[in-house]
Every structure is written in C-alpha cells, then in structure tokens.
Amino acid sequence: MIIDAALGALENLAAPMRLLFIFFGVLMGLALGAMPGLGGLVGLAILLPFTFDMDPFMAFSIMIGLISVTSTSDTIPSVLFGVPGTAAAQATIMDGHPMAKNGEAGRAFGAAYTASLMGGVFGALILAVSIPVIRPVVLAFGSPEFFMMGMLGISMVAVLSGNAPMKGLIAGAFGLAIGMVGMDPQTGVIRWAYDALYLWDGIPLVPVALGLFALPEVVDLVIKGTSIADVPKDAMKGVWRGIRDAFEHWFLVLRCSAIGVWIGATPGLGASVVDWFAYGHAIQSEKGASESFGKGDVRGVIAPETANNAKEGGALIPTLAFGIPGSASMALLLGAMTIQGLSPGSAMLTKHLDVTFTMIWSLVIANIFGTGICLLFTNALARIALIRIHLIAPIVIGIVFVASFQATSHYGDLWSLLIFGLLGWFMKRFSWPRPPVILGLVLSKIIENYLFLSVTRYDWHWLTRPIVIVIGLLIAVSLFYGFRGALKHRGRNFDGPKPPIRFKFNPGGIFTLIFLAAFTIGVVTATEWEIHARLFPWVIGIPAIVLCLGQLMGDFFGRKKSGEEDTRGMMDLPVDRSVPTSIVIRRAVTTFLWIFGVFGAIFLFGFVVAVPLFVFLYLKLQAGEKLGLSLKTSAAMALLLIVVFHLVLNVPWPESVLPYMEEAILRRVEGIYDWSWAAFS
Amino acid sequence: MMRCMKFVKRSIKYLALIVALGLVVISLPDGAQAASGFNPKRIKILIGFPPAGGHDLEARVIARHLPKYFRGKPSIIVQNMPGAGGKIMGAYIYNRSKPDGTTAAIFGSSQVQENILGAGVEYDVRDMPIVWAVRSVRVGIVRDFLKAKTVKDLATIDPSKIAVAGRSKTDSSCVTGTMALTLLGIKNFKRVCAYAGTAVIRGAVERGEASFFEASDPHFLGQGAFVEMYKKGMVVQMWQSGQVTEDGKIVRAKTVNKNTPTFQEAYRAVHGKDPSGPLWEAFRKVYNDVHSTLTRTLVLPPGTPGNIVNALRENIESMSNDPAFVKDWEKVFGQEFANARVPALEAEKVKDELMKPAPWQDTFKKFVGM
Structure with a gap:
C-alpha cells in the first residue's frame, strides 16, 4: 500500500501544472530566505488564503516547495554579509562569512547548496521510511524527553565556547536570563519586563540575532574599509570545489541530516537551534575542527546547511502524525490542512497517504529545483563580496532594521537590535563567544517550561525514564568533549616559562563587570517574586555571578600580559586586529552614529522615508559616491520597502513624530496600486 | 574644522534636494482617498496571534467574502501582530488605529478575560464596538x-x-x-x-x-x-x-x-x-x-462613528447569510455556522453585562490569584 501510494503521488506530481506550482513555491521560498527577517512563514501566510481554491495536491506542493528551500537561500546573506538569512542560518555565518572574506564565497555556496540538497532529500527519505513506526516513536517523547533535548542543546555551550569556557558559560547564562524575560506561564509573574508590554512575550530572537551578528559584522567591515573579500578568486571554480567538498564529507552530511531530522521533529526546538546542534556536533566529531572552525572551514558550512534543510522532513513527522507542529511553518501547513478538510493523525498515514507522499515528493523535487536555481546564480552572488563595503553597508543596515521590525512590528524590536548590536560588537572585540547567548535565549523558555511540566506531572520519577537516561548520557559526552577541548587550549597558552601572576588593567574586565552587575540586579529583583517564578532565574543567576567573579579575577589578575590575546580555538568570527585601535574607535563611533541616526530618522519620519534617506545620505556623505548612484540605490531601497514590505506583506509601520511625508507617499502608492489592481481585475 | 563645515554644507544641500522630492510627491494626486460615505478602499483586520490559528483563519474567511458587500470592493488585509497573548495588538488597535472603520481586530475571549482581570492591559473592550461574534461550547x-x-x-x-x-x-x-x-x-x-x-x-x-x-x-x-x-x-x-x-x-x-x-x-x-x-x-x-458567547469577536477602535459601525454590521450580516461564506466557514471550523453565530448586538449586551463592576469579578480575581 505504501509503495502504491508513493508511486501514485509521484505520478500525480509529474503533471506539468503541479511541477509549475512547486517551481513557483521554490522561487518564492528562495526570495524570502535570502531576505533577512522574512523566511518561509511570511510566504506561507500569503499563500494560505489561495489554498481555498486549490486541491490538496496543488496546495501542499506549492507550500512545501516554499518552505523546503528557504534554508537553501538563507545562506546567501549569511555567507556574504554575516547576516543570518533566517534563524536556521545563524551558524552558517561562523565559517561561511570568513570563507567569503578569504575569497571563497563561491566554494562556500557550492558546499552549502549541495549539503542543503542532500539534507533535504535525506529528511524526506526519513519521513517516508518512518511512516509505519512514526506514531509510537513520537509518543515516546514527552515533556521530560523534550526537557532533556533542551539540555542537550545547552550542553553545546561547552563546545561553542571554544577556548573560553568561563566566558562561554557566562554568555550562555546571559542568554538563558534574557530568555526568561516576560510572563512566566506557570505563575503569571512578569519577569524583568517592568512596564514594557513589548517584553511581556519575551525578547524575540530575530532582532537579537541580527543585533549580535549582523550589526557588528557591518561595523567591522566598515572599519576595515575594503570589500568583504580580501582576495579576489575565481568564484565559479570555487563552486565546483564546494560541491566536491560536500560529497567528500558525506559522513558528516549523513550525521548532520540525522540531527536535522531529530531536532526538526522536536516541537519547540526546530529552526532556531538546529544549525547550532549540527555545528556543535561537527566541532566535537571532526578532526582538527576546534582549531580551524570559525576561520573559514568548509565543514563548518556543510554541517549547519545539511541540518537546516533536513529539519523540514523531521518537522513533518509530528505534524502529520499528531497535528503537533514541529515549527511555526508547520502550524501554517496545519492551517492549510484544515482548509482542505484534512485532519492530521492516523488518517494521514493510511487513508490520505497519497497526500502525505505528495508532501514527501514535493520536498525532494523542491530541494532539487532550489539547489539548481541557487547554483545558477552563485557566480554573480559571489562577486558581491568584491564590491566595496561602503556601497553595501547602508543597504545591509537598512535591511537589517526592516528585518528586525518584522519580529513583532514594535519599536522594541529596533531597541533590541541596537542594544544587542552594541553588545555583540563589544563581545566580538573582547573575544566573548556570541553563539552561547543565542542558544541560551532560544532554549531558556523551553527547558524551564518542560522542567516545570515534568516535575509537576511526574514529580522526580521522570529522571528514570529510559530515553531521559540515554539523552543524559549524550549530554555527558557532549560536555566532556567540549571542556576537554577547552582544557587542551588552556595548556597551550604559554610556550615558555609561565609569567608571574600580577595585576593588569584589561578593558575586557569592564565588560565582565557589566555582566556581573546585570546578573546581580536580576537576582536581587527576583527576590520579590513567588518561589516558582524566581527559582529558575536564581538557578541560572547565582552561579553566573560566581562565574563572573572568577572571570574578573582572570581579567585583572592573570598570567597573560595586558592586551595579549589567544584566539586559538575561539568559537566566533575572528576580529581583524590589523587596523590601529585609534582608527577602530573613530570608525566604530562614526558607524554606530549612523546606525543610531537611522533609528532617530525612523522615529521622526517613519521607515519608508527614513531608510531610503539614510541610504542616500550615507552614500553621498560618508562613502562619497556619485549623486546618480546614490539616488538610484536610495530609490531601489524605497521601492523594496513600498512594494515588498508595504503592499505585499502589509507591514504595520510604526507611528512616527512627523508622519506626514510617509503617509502622503503610502496613500499615493496605495491609490496607484488599487487602481491598477481594479484595472487588472 | 573646514572638513566639518564642508560636511554640513553638503548635508544641507542634499537635504534640500530630498525636501524638494518630497514636495513633488505630495503634489501628486491622492489616488487612495476614500469616497464620500463609508466606502473604504482597504480594511485591515488585525490578529493578535501568529498565522494559522482560529483567529487567523476566521479573518481570512471574512477577508475572502466581505469585499463584495461594499460598493468599492475594498481589499481586506489580514495582519498578524502576535505578542503577549494578543495584548500588543489590543493596545495597538485601542490606542493607535484611526476610528474610521478601516481597521478592525479579532478579539478572543481571553482578551476579554484579561480586561476583567485588569493586569497590564492597555485596552478597554467596553469602548470597542462589536460588529461580529461567534460562540463555542x-x-x-x-x-x-x-x-x-x-x-x-x-x-x-x-x-x-x-x-x-x-x-x-x-x-x-x-x-x-x-x-x-x-x-x-x-x-x-x-x-x-x-x-x-x-x-x-x-x-x-x-x-x-x-x-x-x-x-x-x-x-x-x-x-x-x-x-x-x-x-x-x-x-x-x-x-x-x-x-x-x-x-x-x-x-x-x-x-x-x-x-x-x-x-x-x-x-x-x-x-x-x-x-x-x-x-x-x-x-x-x-x-x-x-469563554462561550464571546469566543471570537470582530471589534473596532474606540470612537468609531455610529454610522460606520452600523454600515459594517449590516454588511457583515449580509455576508453571514451568503451560502458561499457559510460553506467556507464551515469547511474551516467543521461546525454549523448557524450554531456558532452570535448577533453583534447580543454580544454587545453580554459584554456590557460582564464589564459592569460586580462581586463575582473579585471572586474570580482571587481564584486566579491576581
């Protein structure tokens, strides 16, 4: 029966019209994945109303076509600008962007697309073969198992901290702490949100990720003042090398695909952490990875890119079998199923097996289409790395602002972007690993909720559940590998005789002091809350204070000479130290002033006026570009905001102090749009 | 100093150019002005949750059928503003949306409950006219x-x-x-x-x-x-x-x-x-x-003129009698629309009764621990 259904669905999909639908979905998915802050969710929301008039095969082929490939094209901004295209492409930055800087953007793209294709097909395959056993496997995972999965993710902090385990743990604890901001569902206590409604639901991931990674990267590129790539290379030649790399590392691809499926199938984890799981696993298991990762190792691109495409097949498992969406995109797919009169559950694995196989085949076909299209454009894209940074910087900054605003459409998103942008830049400068902050933020609510559910439901008996024990062992192995790597580096810090311990001034220590103050305030404030609300903040906050004190000792009383830094095994993007400090400070201040200027202009005039205005003024005044080029680039930015974000996505722009110009423009644009729509209809 | 002056001069020059461009835009005819009477070109329905939930699907079914009941066949846009269990969207429509009938929002029963509990809510359902409501059991x-x-x-x-x-x-x-x-x-x-x-x-x-x-x-x-x-x-x-x-x-x-x-x-x-x-x-x-009668309501911003509220209620009433709408709604929610439908005025009455200060509200707050 299964084979018949599989063949029947394939025959059905082979019809040119259905293939065209998949192709259309793929094009949409690629465009949305490449635009930071959008992703597949936005596209699915746009498509959803149209599925009323489609049959299930059409509806799911276009929708699956779309979500399958956002994780393929999200590599583009990650590699080129260090800006994560979607949440699932954060880890790709770690080696993809250094590869672009080394003139290997083409190779990074080739490897990423091929790995994405292999991961996507593997995910579909796992989904297909798991159909007969899908339900008991999913049922075996309850709150205790989900909690342990979250803890496994947190254990990756040890790996992602590289040679700075103390800093990594503090950064991870900070991520966990900011993940606790907002309403505690168990007690209803509002934690650290004060009177800001924006913070009630917690700090959203998108502005934090863009702030931590994208803004510091742009600022550093401007400080350097050249193009992204230092060395121009033949991009196309690099693409083939990248494709070969993916095949050569087939076993890594296979392992990361399995990780992708597993994390994708775990509700609540999914896209936000799948790449970090795979990246962390690659560091643990690949030879020499702790030395070369973070500096442009192609395996650091292959691992996350395989996993983030494989996750879609995994996410479909609980979605189809139980109606439990493995991700936000899957929730929309469930919406489409409702519209189509299909209910998830055993019927999808028996009566409607043809629809299920339509989804599986669509996954495979879409991944092939997506990879093919991306490879076609790789040469051109890779050359972007050769364009001078002053031309790219204002565009990237403008897009990052708009992308951040997509999180909750609130000014708070822009504040988060700026605050985490500054934090990220300082973290990078003072060699604090940033990935643990993201891991902590994403996993904080998950582990707290599932721990609460596990204890409330099972008391402490949940600790004896077999899968819990197995995952516990995996965590122990992960921690062992992580800290062993760090200790190895520690022993290598001094080549000659050890210098004596003495006081030294270290500007990085001030940064530690800020963390210490933040944790102390957090712990003290929590004393006012009821026990269940303050328990988790204390469990994280108090050890973090101790760690900060330990780090301070290291900062101010250490063996290393003042200013000396060991970056071996540092699990973050490397900092270019070739530019003199005085120039770094001057250029950083200037760029951050421009960035704060954009925010001010948005507050005064609104997005639609402020962002193109910023692009124009930056190009003309800061970059000294010609008037025509500045005007054209600014107009292109205005067109992007108006057509894509206003007319297609209907973004609710924030209120500004002087909204007249923005309102006038938008009213006229809407008038023209409505008129042409009516004429077309 | 000279460099700085040059920078300022250049800034002023280009800002003047931008202002001139702005004036050109403003002088263009405003194609989107609403015609006289309540005949909007576009209506936004705000949802306080992510896409695909009950609120979102309901809004999308309405958006599909409501336009034909207006002379100008407006575009109806569904806009998701998730956050804080719908409180962010609630605050937005209450405090920021213009009361001209071009913005509406779907409120769930929990948003009414939050108003009764009164914790950190920046809207007041009493001031927001209901133009549509569905119940559940x-x-x-x-x-x-x-x-x-x-x-x-x-x-x-x-x-x-x-x-x-x-x-x-x-x-x-x-x-x-x-x-x-x-x-x-x-x-x-x-x-x-x-x-x-x-x-x-x-x-x-x-x-x-x-x-x-x-x-x-x-x-x-x-x-x-x-x-x-x-x-x-x-x-x-x-x-x-x-x-x-x-x-x-x-x-x-x-x-x-x-x-x-x-x-x-x-x-x-x-x-x-x-x-x-x-x-x-x-x-x-x-x-x-x-949680039954006010399961989902379509509400307007406070201060929306009575004629607009009535026009919307009438048009939505006509839509509710349209078999094509009923078919789509029943396809999504799997139940008979006739059983779920609550007349807007009846929903208003229930809401007014609920929001009147009464001892049961204190008992409720105490039970919930607020």
Whole structure:
C-alpha cells in the first residue's frame, strides 16, 4: 500500500501544472530566505488564503516547495554579509562569512547548496521510511524527553565556547536570563519586563540575532574599509570545489541530516537551534575542527546547511502524525490542512497517504529545483563580496532594521537590535563567544517550561525514564568533549616559562563587570517574586555571578600580559586586529552614529522615508559616491520597502513624530496600486 | 574644522534636494482617498496571534467574502501582530488605529478575560464596538485510563491522577478546568498549565501526560483536534458549558454529544443540589459568557462613528447569510455556522453585562490569584 501510494503521488506530481506550482513555491521560498527577517512563514501566510481554491495536491506542493528551500537561500546573506538569512542560518555565518572574506564565497555556496540538497532529500527519505513506526516513536517523547533535548542543546555551550569556557558559560547564562524575560506561564509573574508590554512575550530572537551578528559584522567591515573579500578568486571554480567538498564529507552530511531530522521533529526546538546542534556536533566529531572552525572551514558550512534543510522532513513527522507542529511553518501547513478538510493523525498515514507522499515528493523535487536555481546564480552572488563595503553597508543596515521590525512590528524590536548590536560588537572585540547567548535565549523558555511540566506531572520519577537516561548520557559526552577541548587550549597558552601572576588593567574586565552587575540586579529583583517564578532565574543567576567573579579575577589578575590575546580555538568570527585601535574607535563611533541616526530618522519620519534617506545620505556623505548612484540605490531601497514590505506583506509601520511625508507617499502608492489592481481585475 | 563645515554644507544641500522630492510627491494626486460615505478602499483586520490559528483563519474567511458587500470592493488585509497573548495588538488597535472603520481586530475571549482581570492591559473592550461574534461550547474531557465514565466516577478517583492541561495559569482551559474541579469538590489534582498551544496539549493528552482538558466543541467537529481520540474512545466528555436560552436557562448544546450533561447537571449528579455561591457565580460568567458567547469577536477602535459601525454590521450580516461564506466557514471550523453565530448586538449586551463592576469579578480575581 505504501509503495502504491508513493508511486501514485509521484505520478500525480509529474503533471506539468503541479511541477509549475512547486517551481513557483521554490522561487518564492528562495526570495524570502535570502531576505533577512522574512523566511518561509511570511510566504506561507500569503499563500494560505489561495489554498481555498486549490486541491490538496496543488496546495501542499506549492507550500512545501516554499518552505523546503528557504534554508537553501538563507545562506546567501549569511555567507556574504554575516547576516543570518533566517534563524536556521545563524551558524552558517561562523565559517561561511570568513570563507567569503578569504575569497571563497563561491566554494562556500557550492558546499552549502549541495549539503542543503542532500539534507533535504535525506529528511524526506526519513519521513517516508518512518511512516509505519512514526506514531509510537513520537509518543515516546514527552515533556521530560523534550526537557532533556533542551539540555542537550545547552550542553553545546561547552563546545561553542571554544577556548573560553568561563566566558562561554557566562554568555550562555546571559542568554538563558534574557530568555526568561516576560510572563512566566506557570505563575503569571512578569519577569524583568517592568512596564514594557513589548517584553511581556519575551525578547524575540530575530532582532537579537541580527543585533549580535549582523550589526557588528557591518561595523567591522566598515572599519576595515575594503570589500568583504580580501582576495579576489575565481568564484565559479570555487563552486565546483564546494560541491566536491560536500560529497567528500558525506559522513558528516549523513550525521548532520540525522540531527536535522531529530531536532526538526522536536516541537519547540526546530529552526532556531538546529544549525547550532549540527555545528556543535561537527566541532566535537571532526578532526582538527576546534582549531580551524570559525576561520573559514568548509565543514563548518556543510554541517549547519545539511541540518537546516533536513529539519523540514523531521518537522513533518509530528505534524502529520499528531497535528503537533514541529515549527511555526508547520502550524501554517496545519492551517492549510484544515482548509482542505484534512485532519492530521492516523488518517494521514493510511487513508490520505497519497497526500502525505505528495508532501514527501514535493520536498525532494523542491530541494532539487532550489539547489539548481541557487547554483545558477552563485557566480554573480559571489562577486558581491568584491564590491566595496561602503556601497553595501547602508543597504545591509537598512535591511537589517526592516528585518528586525518584522519580529513583532514594535519599536522594541529596533531597541533590541541596537542594544544587542552594541553588545555583540563589544563581545566580538573582547573575544566573548556570541553563539552561547543565542542558544541560551532560544532554549531558556523551553527547558524551564518542560522542567516545570515534568516535575509537576511526574514529580522526580521522570529522571528514570529510559530515553531521559540515554539523552543524559549524550549530554555527558557532549560536555566532556567540549571542556576537554577547552582544557587542551588552556595548556597551550604559554610556550615558555609561565609569567608571574600580577595585576593588569584589561578593558575586557569592564565588560565582565557589566555582566556581573546585570546578573546581580536580576537576582536581587527576583527576590520579590513567588518561589516558582524566581527559582529558575536564581538557578541560572547565582552561579553566573560566581562565574563572573572568577572571570574578573582572570581579567585583572592573570598570567597573560595586558592586551595579549589567544584566539586559538575561539568559537566566533575572528576580529581583524590589523587596523590601529585609534582608527577602530573613530570608525566604530562614526558607524554606530549612523546606525543610531537611522533609528532617530525612523522615529521622526517613519521607515519608508527614513531608510531610503539614510541610504542616500550615507552614500553621498560618508562613502562619497556619485549623486546618480546614490539616488538610484536610495530609490531601489524605497521601492523594496513600498512594494515588498508595504503592499505585499502589509507591514504595520510604526507611528512616527512627523508622519506626514510617509503617509502622503503610502496613500499615493496605495491609490496607484488599487487602481491598477481594479484595472487588472 | 573646514572638513566639518564642508560636511554640513553638503548635508544641507542634499537635504534640500530630498525636501524638494518630497514636495513633488505630495503634489501628486491622492489616488487612495476614500469616497464620500463609508466606502473604504482597504480594511485591515488585525490578529493578535501568529498565522494559522482560529483567529487567523476566521479573518481570512471574512477577508475572502466581505469585499463584495461594499460598493468599492475594498481589499481586506489580514495582519498578524502576535505578542503577549494578543495584548500588543489590543493596545495597538485601542490606542493607535484611526476610528474610521478601516481597521478592525479579532478579539478572543481571553482578551476579554484579561480586561476583567485588569493586569497590564492597555485596552478597554467596553469602548470597542462589536460588529461580529461567534460562540463555542466548552467541553470538559478526561482520558479513558482514568476510568471515569461519568462525573460521579471522576469525583471518586484518586485526584493526583488528574492532570489539568493548559497554556498558562490564566489561560481559558486552565482557569475554567480548575474552577470546575474545585466546584465539584475535587482537590489535589495536578495543574500542568505550561504547554505551547492546543496542538501540543493534544499530544500530551494522547500520550497520557495530561488527563483532563477543557476543550471546546470545534475540537470534536470536522477536523478538530480531538475528533480521532474521541471516536476511538480515548477521551470521554464529562460535561459541557451548554447554551444559555433567552430566559437565562442553561441547556445542552446541539453541537456536543446529547448525552454530555451541562456542568449544572454534572454538579447535581455529584452533590444532589444546584450549584450556588460566589465561586459558582464567577464560574458561570466566565464559563458561559466570556469563554462561550464571546469566543471570537470582530471589534473596532474606540470612537468609531455610529454610522460606520452600523454600515459594517449590516454588511457583515449580509455576508453571514451568503451560502458561499457559510460553506467556507464551515469547511474551516467543521461546525454549523448557524450554531456558532452570535448577533453583534447580543454580544454587545453580554459584554456590557460582564464589564459592569460586580462581586463575582473579585471572586474570580482571587481564584486566579491576581
């Protein structure tokens, strides 16, 4: 029966019209994945109303076509600008962007697309073969198992901290702490949100990720003042090398695909952490990875890119079998199923097996289409790395602002972007690993909720559940590998005789002091809350204070000479130290002033006026570009905001102090749009 | 200094150029001005949750059918503004949207409840006219392994086996479920209210992690979350909120199994008398009015002129009688639209009654711990 259904669905999909639908979905998915802050969710929301008039095969082929490939094209901004295209492409930055800087953007793209294709097909395959056993496997995972999965993710902090385990743990604890901001569902206590409604639901991931990674990267590129790539290379030649790399590392691809499926199938984890799981696993298991990762190792691109495409097949498992969406995109797919009169559950694995196989085949076909299209454009894209940074910087900054605003459409998103942008830049400068902050933020609510559910439901008996024990062992192995790597580096810090311990001034220590103050305030404030609300903040906050004190000792009383830094095994993007400090400070201040200027202009005039205005003024005044080029680039930015974000996505722009110009423009644009729509209809 | 002056001069020059461009834009004809009367070019429906939930799908069905009831066939745009359980969207429409009929929002019963509880809410449902409303019927369900066929069985089993599922402490399922069990005299049950949504709760119920859930009738109809489990006998309906008749009586609703008693009947079966007292008064209001009659409402910003409110109500009323709309709505929600529909004025009446200061509100706040 299964084979018949599989063949029947394939025959059905082979019809040119259905293939065209998949192709259309793929094009949409690629465009949305490449635009930071959008992703597949936005596209699915746009498509959803149209599925009323489609049959299930059409509806799911276009929708699956779309979500399958956002994780393929999200590599583009990650590699080129260090800006994560979607949440699932954060880890790709770690080696993809250094590869672009080394003139290997083409190779990074080739490897990423091929790995994405292999991961996507593997995910579909796992989904297909798991159909007969899908339900008991999913049922075996309850709150205790989900909690342990979250803890496994947190254990990756040890790996992602590289040679700075103390800093990594503090950064991870900070991520966990900011993940606790907002309403505690168990007690209803509002934690650290004060009177800001924006913070009630917690700090959203998108502005934090863009702030931590994208803004510091742009600022550093401007400080350097050249193009992204230092060395121009033949991009196309690099693409083939990248494709070969993916095949050569087939076993890594296979392992990361399995990780992708597993994390994708775990509700609540999914896209936000799948790449970090795979990246962390690659560091643990690949030879020499702790030395070369973070500096442009192609395996650091292959691992996350395989996993983030494989996750879609995994996410479909609980979605189809139980109606439990493995991700936000899957929730929309469930919406489409409702519209189509299909209910998830055993019927999808028996009566409607043809629809299920339509989804599986669509996954495979879409991944092939997506990879093919991306490879076609790789040469051109890779050359972007050769364009001078002053031309790219204002565009990237403008897009990052708009992308951040997509999180909750609130000014708070822009504040988060700026605050985490500054934090990220300082973290990078003072060699604090940033990935643990993201891991902590994403996993904080998950582990707290599932721990609460596990204890409330099972008391402490949940600790004896077999899968819990197995995952516990995996965590122990992960921690062992992580800290062993760090200790190895520690022993290598001094080549000659050890210098004596003495006081030294270290500007990085001030940064530690800020963390210490933040944790102390957090712990003290929590004393006012009821026990269940303050328990988790204390469990994280108090050890973090101790760690900060330990780090301070290291900062101010250490063996290393003042200013000396060991970056071996540092699990973050490397900092270019070739530019003199005085120039770094001057250029950083200037760029951050421009960035704060954009925010001010948005507050005064609104997005639609402020962002193109910023692009124009930056190009003309800061970059000294010609008037025509500045005007054209600014107009292109205005067109992007108006057509894509206003007319297609209907973004609710924030209120500004002087909204007249923005309102006038938008009213006229809407008038023209409505008129042409009516004429077309 | 010279460089700085040059920079300022250049800045002024280009800013002047931008201002000139702006003036050109403003001088263009305004094609989007609304015609006289209430004939908007576009209407936005705001949703306080991510796409694909009940609120979102309802708005999309409305957006599909409502335009034809306006002369200018406006574009109806569904805009998701998730955050803080709908509070961010609530604050937005209440404080920022123009009261000109071009913005509406779907409010859920929990947003009305939050207003009653009054915690950190920046909107007041009293000021927001309702132009459309749908009701649902609440249904208390238990897992089969509890071996409770009736509410009398439930009252006698070991309460530690009862694990009430919900999204948060103040979520409708958790609040009404714990109130109902407390009224029945069941104590020391487990309250596992931190699941991420109904779909996740469904999974928890299926694997036996949660054994009690306050569902609603759409969950048992069409493609509802509990249809399959109910058919297989994995979940048993204990009671229902029922439907309030015109004379204020609570009767069994048509959309739920006719053998499922109303909560009053269930209470009588356990205690041998009708429920009474402050907690019952609070429960009745929250269970039957907030979370049943006002399940989902389409509201307008405060201060929307009466003629616009009436125009919208009339057009929505016409849409509600359109078989094409009814077909789409029933396809999505799996129930008869006629059973769910609540006339806007009736919903207004229920809302006004609920929002009048009364002792039951204090009892409710105390129970929830606010």
